[in-house]
Every structure is written in C-alpha cells, then in structure tokens.
Amino acid sequence: MRRVIASLGILLLLSPLALACFFPEDNYALEVEVEKYNLNPLLSAKNVIVDDGRIVYRSHYHPKLVVIVWEEKNKLHVRVQIPTKFDVRYSGKFEGELPILELEGKAKALGWKVEENKFEKNESVVILTPKTVECKSDLDCKAGGCSGELCGPRNESLYSPCVYREWYECIKYTQCGCYLGVCTWKPNEEFLRCLAKYNVTFKKKFIIEFEGDLGEIERFLGVKIENATKSERMSVIPEIDPSKLDAGTAIVEELKWLRKAGVVYLDDRDLKEIKEVAKWGYAGYNSRIGFYDEKWIPYSNYSQAELIKCGGVGIAFNYTLPSSPPEIQEKTCGVGVILILALSVLALRRVK
Numbered sequence: 001m002r003r004v005i006a007s008l009g010i011l012l013l014l015s016p017l018a019l020a021c022f023f024p025e026d027n028y029a030l031e032v033e034v035e036k037y038n039l040n041p042l043l044s045a046k047n048v049i050v051d052d053g054r055i056v057y058r059s060h061y062h063p064k065l066v067v068i069v070w071e072e073k074n075k076l077h078v079r080v081q082i083p084t085k086f087d088v089r090y091s092g093k094f095e096g097e098l099p100i101l102e103l104e105g106k107a108k109a110l111g112w113k114v115e116e117n118k119f120e121k122n123e124s125v126v127i128l129t130p131k132t133v134e135c136k137s138d139l140d141c142k143a144g145g146c147s148g149e150l151c152g153p154r155n156e157s158l159y160s161p162c163v164y165r166e167w168y169e170c171i172k173y174t175q176c177g178c179y180l181g182v183c184t185w186k187p188n189e190e191f192l193r194c195l196a197k198y199n200v201t202f203k204k205k206f207i208i209e210f211e212g213d214l215g216e217i218e219r220f221l222g223v224k225i226e227n228a229t230k231s232e233r234m235s236v237i238p239e240i241d242p243s244k245l246d247a248g249t250a251i252v253e254e255l256k257w258l259r260k261a262g263v264v265y266l267d268d269r270d271l272k273e274i275k276e277v278a279k280w281g282y283a284g285y286n287s288r289i290g291f292y293d294e295k296w297i298p299y300s301n302y303s304q305a306e307l308i309k310c311g312g313v314g315i316a317f318n319y320t321l322p323s324s325p326p327e328i329q330e331k332t333c334g335v336g337v338i339l340i341l342a343l344s345v346l347a348l349r350r351v352k
Contacts, residue, residue, distance in 0.1 A: 023284065024084075024236045025081070025084045025236055026281065026283040026284040026287065027280065027281050028081065028082035028084055028236075028238040028242055028280055028281075029079055029080065029081045029082065029280070029281075029283035029284075030079070030080050030247045030250065030251050030278055030279070030280060030281075030282050030283055030289070031077055031078065031079040031080075031282065031283035031284065031287075031288040031289065032077070032078050032079075032251055032255065032274060032288065032289045032290070033075050033076070033077055033288050033289065033290035033291075033299075034075065034076045034077075034078065034255075034264050034265075034266065035074075035075055035076075035291065036264070036265040037076040037263055037264050037265065038262060038263060039055075039069075039071060039076065039263060041261045041262045041263055041328050042055055042069060042258070042261065042263050042326070042328075043055065044328075044329050045057075045261070045326040045327060045328050045329060046322075046326060046327040046328075046329060047322035047323075047324050047325060047326045047327060048322070048326045049319070049321070049322070053070055053071070054068050054069065054070040055068070055069040055070065056068050056069075056319055056321070057321065057322065057325060057326045058321040058322060058323075058324065058325045058326075059080060059250065059253075059254065059325065060253045060254060060257050060325045061080075061245075061249060061250040061253040061254070062240075062245060062250065064082075064083060064239070064240055065080055065081065065082060065083075065240075065245070065250060066080070066081040066083060066319050066321065067079070067080055067081075067254050068081060069258075069263075075290075076263075076264065077288065078251070078254060078255065078258065078264070079283060079288075080247075080250045080251050080254060081283075082238045082239065082240050082242060082245065082280070083238070083239040083240070083319075084236040084237065084238055084239065085236065085237060085239055086236060086237075087236065087237045088230065088231075089123070089211060089212055089213070089230075089231050090210070090211070090212065090213075090214040090217075090225075090228040090229065090230050090231070091210065091211040091212075091228065091229050091231065092209075092210060092211075092225065092227065092228040092229050093207065093208065093209045093210075094207075094208055094225065094226075094227075095131060095205060095206070095207055095208070096205070096206060096208055096221075096223055097203040097204065097205050097206075098128070098203060098204065098206055098208075098221065098222075098223075099201045099202065099203055099222075100179065100180060100182065100184055100187075100202055100203065100204045101179075101184065101185070101187040101191075101192060101195070101201065101202055102187070102192070102201065103119075103128075103180070104187065105187070105192065106220065106222075107119050107220055110216075110219065110220055112126075112220060116180075117129065117180050117181065119220065121212075121216060121220075122212070122213070122216075123212050123213075124210070124211065124212025124213045124216050124217055125210065125211050125212055126208065126209070126210045126217060126220065126221070127208075127209045127210075128180060128206045128207075128208060129181065129206060129207045129209070130180065130181040130182045130204060130205070130206055130207075131205040131206060131207055132182075132205070133181045133182075134152070134153045134178075134181065134182045134183045135153060135178035135181065135182065135183050136178065136181075137178050138175075138176075138177035138178050139154070140153060140154055140178055140183065141153060141154060141176050141177055141178050141183035141184075142154045142158070142176060142183075143158075143176040144157075144158025144159070144160075145158050145159065145160035146159075146160050146161065146162035146163075147160070147162070147164055147165075147168050148168075148171065149165070149168050149171060151176035151177075151183050151184050151185050152183050153183050165198075166198055167194070167195060167198040167200045169194070170191055170194035170195050170198070170200075171185065173188065173190045173191040173194055174186050174187070174188060174191040180204075180206075182204050184202060184204070185202070208221065210225070210228075214228055242280045245280075247278045247279050247280045247282075248274070248275035248276070248278040248279075249275070251274065251275070251278050252271050252274060252275045252278075255271055255274065256271065257325075261328045262328075270291075270296065273295065273296040274289060274296050277289060277296055277297060277298070282298050285299070285308055286298075286299060286300050286305075286307050286308065287299060287300055290302075292304075292305075
C-alpha cells in the first residue's frame with residue numbers, strides 16, 4: 001500500500017491535469033515516454049502496487065527510489081522518483097550549558113561550518129552568545145587560582161582552594177584566552193586529549209539561537225530542545241541527495257528490466273541516447289524525455305513542443321513499497337495441458 005503525505009497534492013499528481021504541469025517534486029524525478037510497449041507482463045508481476053491506473057514498485061537501481069509506470073495518450077511513461085518530504089524548519093532561543101571546549105571539534109566532525117560563534121550546516125544555523133560576555137580578546141583574560149588552574153576575566157580576582165587535581169598537568173598544553181566570548185583554556189587536540197584522560201570538561205552558559213533541522217541541531221548541541229517554534233514551508237526537499245544518484249543509470253536500469261520483461265521495445269542505441277541526455281528534473285509534461293525530432297530529448301527541446309505554464313506547491317512524496325523490486329511471473333502449464341502432452345507422447349509411441 002502507498003503512504004503519501006499531503007492529501008490534495010497527491011491527488012493532483014495522479015490526475016491527468018497535474019501531469020501537464022510542473023511540480024517541485026519533478027526536480028527530483030526523471031521520466032521517459034515510450035511509444036512501443038506491452039503493459040500486460042507488468043500488470044501481473046509480483047511486488048508491484050497498482051494504484052489508480054499507475055503501477056508503482058521499488059527501483060532496481062536504488063532501494064529507496066520509486067518507479068511509476070502508466071499509460072497516457074497511447075504512450076507509456078516510466079518515471080523514477082526520489083522520495084520527497086516537506087521542508088520543515090524549527091527556530092527558537094533558549095539558555096543552556098554547553099561543553100565549550102568540545103563544540104568546535106564536534107561541529108566540524110558532524111559537517112558544520114564554524115565561523116566564530118556561528119555554526120552552519122545546509123540551511124541550519126546555530127548562534128551562541130555567552131550569557132555573560134567576559135572578553136573580546138586574549139588580553140581581557142588571565143590565569144589564576146592556587147595552582148594556576150583557573151582562567152577568567154582580567155578585571156576579576158581568581159581564587160581557588162590549594163587542592164591539586166591530576167588534570168592540572170594538562171594546562172601545559174594550552175593557554176588562557178578569549179574563546180566564544182568567555183575566558184577559558186584554549187582548545188587544541190593535545191589539551192583535549194589530556195582532559196579526556198581525566199574525564200574533565202568545561203561548561204559555560206550560553207544564549208542559544210537556532211533555526212533549521214531540529215534533529216541536526218540537537219545532535220550538534222547534545223541537548224533535547226523543548227518549545228521550539230515549528231514553521232512548515234510550502235516547498236519539498238529530496239530524502240536522498242540527488243548528487244549521489246546517477247539519473248542516467250537509474251532510468252536505464254529500469255528500462256533494461258522492462259525490456260527483458262517484454263514491457264518496452266527499446267534497443268541498445270535507444271538506451272545509450274537516453275542515458276546521455278538523462279538528468280534529474282527531466283520529468284513532468286514539459287520536461288519528460290521522449291523520441292522527438294528523430295532523437296531522444298526533453299519535450300521542451302522538441303521543435304513542435306506546446307509548453308504549458310502551470311504548477312503547484314508540491315507534495316511530500318513517499319510510498320510504502322514492497323520489500324523487493326518486481327518479478328515477472330513465470331508462465332507454467334496447467335495439469336490438464338501436461339496430461340494432454342503426456343497422452344500425445346504415448347499415442348505417438350503406439351503408432352510407431
């Protein structure tokens with residue numbers, strides 16, 4: 001059975017009108033129009049969903065891609081679709097304690113770009129502001145305490161009990177300075193490795209402002225964010241990065257399988273030309289690939305194309321697919337046919 005998020009959107013996608021328009025999910029699909037075909041083998045195949053005249057199944061190229069096959073105006077359409085979802089963003093502001101020395105290293109390990117107190121990944125942003133700004137430069141900070149283990153604002157008196165801790169030996173690997181607006185021991189690989197040996201971390205209070213993918217932000221900060229403001233934008237994004245999927249290979253693998261199954265009639269030259277022109281976004285009425293002007297090209301490049309200007313807000317496109325790609329049912333002889341053949345053989349033997 002299918003699972004499609006967005007009520008009106010999927011109805012539009014599966015209607016003839018919508019196929020004559022552009023939808024944002026077309027950016028993450030590739031569609032080929034074929035003139036010679038026989039849909040019967042696919043209709044009786046295993047592991048397919050027949051939904052409102054469309055046959056839907058799991059891609060042979062990538063297990064998360066969706067293949068949709070349907071007839072329209074005496075032509076067969078084969079579409080490979082990257083699943084899409086709504087671009088849901090969260091934003092908010094809260095106060096929290098964070099392990100200041102580990103922040104930059106963790107952010108970079110998770111793929112975040114770091115620029116002073118601003119952290120960015122894709123369209124997610126986190127800005128950290130100290131609850132109490134202590135410094136603007138290293139000159140505003142000083143070391144202190146009985147063992148010189150404290151790092152704080154230069155204009156403050158720094159006192160501590162004269163109790164030696166093992167981690168104090170790590171201080172030789174760093175220096176006191178200004179970092180993210182607070183006075184602290186400057187992080188570096190050797191210093192952090194030494195602190196980890198003694199299970200020591202330094203936490204500071206920050207005002208944390210954020211916007212973007214809540215899951216990504218929580219993984220980076222290491223905290224569960226409550227009371228975030230949710231804002232759902234009227235746009236869709238792919239569940240898989242299109243740059244990591246080869247559009248040409250994705251469509252040609254399906255066409256090869258459909259050819260083997262006796263569904264489409266294409267030769268190797270056809271497949272080669274389709275692969276050469278294929279790219280994500282060649283889908284929908286204006287951009288689907290077909291055999292026009294004696295070659296395989298997007299419809300928009302056809303010399304007699306009648307392009308239509310219309311579109312929609314998009315949908316979160318997803319199906320609950322069978323666990324495996326489709327299989328064509330093997331034709332087997334019935335018991336009666338086998339019995340008739342056996343009797344025929346016996347009769348021939350008697351004649352001889």
